[in-house]
Amino acid sequence: MDWTEKYRPTTLSEVRGNDKARDALKEWADTWDDHREAVILHGSPGIGKTSAAHALANDMGWPTIELNASDSRTKDVIERVAGEAAKSGTLTAGGGGRRLVVMDEADNIHGNADRGGARAVTALVKEASQPMILIANEYYDMSNGLRNNCRDIEFRDVSPRSIVPVLRDLCRQEGIEFEAEALEAIAEQNSGDLRGAVKDLQAIAETTERLTAEDVVTGERDTTEGIFEYLDVVLKEGGAREALEASYDVDETPDDLINWIEDNMPKDYEGAELVRAYAALSDADQWLGRVRETQNYSFWRYAGDNMTAGVAAARDGKKGGWTRYGPPSYWSKLGRSKGTRNTRDYIAQQIATIDGVSMRTARREILPFLSTMTHHCRNRDLTVAMAATYDLDAEHVSFVTGSGKDTNKVQSIVEDAEERREEAAVEHSGGAFEGASADAGGDADGATEGDEDESVGDGGSSEQQVTLGGDGDDAAETADADGDGDDERASEAAEDDDQQSGLSDFM
Helix, strand or coil, X not given: CCHHHHCCCCCHHHCCCCHHHHHHHHHHHHCHHHHCCEEEEECCCCCCHHHHHHHHHHHHCCXXXXXXXXXXXXXXXXXHXXXXXXXXXXXXXXXXXXXXXXXXXXXXXXXXXXXXXXXXXXXXXXXXXXXEEEEECCHHHCCHHHHHCEEEEECCCECHHHHHHHHHHHHHHHCCEECHHHHHHHHHHCCECHHHHHHHHHHHHCCCCEECHHHHHHHHHHHHHHHHHXXXXXXXXXXXXXXXXXXXXXXXXXXXXXXXXXXXXXXXXXXXXXXXXXXXXXXXXXXXXXXXXXXXXXXXXXXXXXXXHHHHHCCCCCCCCCCCCCCCHHHHHHHHHHHHHHHHHHHHHHHHHHHCCCHHHHHHHHHHHHHHHCHHXXXXXXXXXXXXXXXXXXXXXXXXXXXXXXXXXXXXXXHHHHHHHHHHHHHCCCCHHHHHHHHHCCCCCCXXXXXXXXXXXXXXXXXXXXXXXXXXCCCEEEEECCCCCHHHHHHHHHHHHHHHHCHHXXX
């Protein structure tokens, strides 16, 4: 049995390494009737957030309802399952009729933006008449609306000195002899990740009667060497079955293993065999995508079949010699680009929520289109409209347009966008983009209602600006008082105006 489950804390007093967070969570529960707010527990994976939530429920005598599968968090499911639980307390006994709703992976809820999940959760925390705990790894990946309507409690990484006593207790309960240095080594290797340390302890303890520091060091070295040895098997020596079976002993998840194979494969493969191998990796990647989409990890085996047996079968015979394998370059790129990816994902989330599309569509189709349309803020009014519609600040406008976020140009655009949002709120406007087409091509005040009676002198002629309404079109028509054919010029001007904005095609 997995020790992380077998020895999961049953009360808050057993939660280790986050005393302040634990006390804040208890205070939140004790005073819930006074504030009736949901709370977000956030911090790195493996530090006890979910365990603390369930331990609290035990302490308070609250039955729990947990919703954590990404594929079951559509608007309908949230409202039916979590909504019913959070809005009524008549169906449960104990804890004063209270029940605790726990929503794990709340920072990934934007993945359901196209299915209304994010909005449903935000609405739910506002209306809930039962305690709710949302659990997240990345607090700022959650929407502003959700964060603003919840308390937050940060769980910090567990220090090695707090991990060691936990490991010592486990060894005593399991009857395992150990060297103090061995436990310290495990704690250091997993600094911050208590769950990882427990898993490592169990893995090593199952292979030896007495835990020594040498066992821990050897285990770490074998893991590092194991992946390189495995690359030799799959890329040079082994057949399909051997490559698949050998992968069972590699301490890498399929998501990581595919990156190791993909990055090193071109060092040994070429020509037709490289094409076949990439085809196998492509199939594996599709299965991994299905896992991420549905959270059904049984699909991992199909991904594993393709990335191991498929790649080995693509090889034309065995290969000799020595190859300098290395860790995936993708990992270093991710580290360097984390801030950029977070900015991109925030913008995509805003687009997905406002436009009712998926995150994938927002990232791959709409965002590049917006970048082209607003490049370097050349179409200023369109850029203002975009910032207003999607509630973007200077950093986000800079990302989309390629302009510096500290420049006067971007700062003024953000200020104008804020004014536009305020005006839209007052006037109950349908969206900031509605006026973009009329304003983008020239003077934003050229066709306002207040100017309808003003005359413009031009060689003795008198023209009156008339704004066409009723169907929401942005075109403006010039009525010629002398009937000298200015209608045609006005129509051409309106056409040019539409071409500059491009919004009719975009929306």
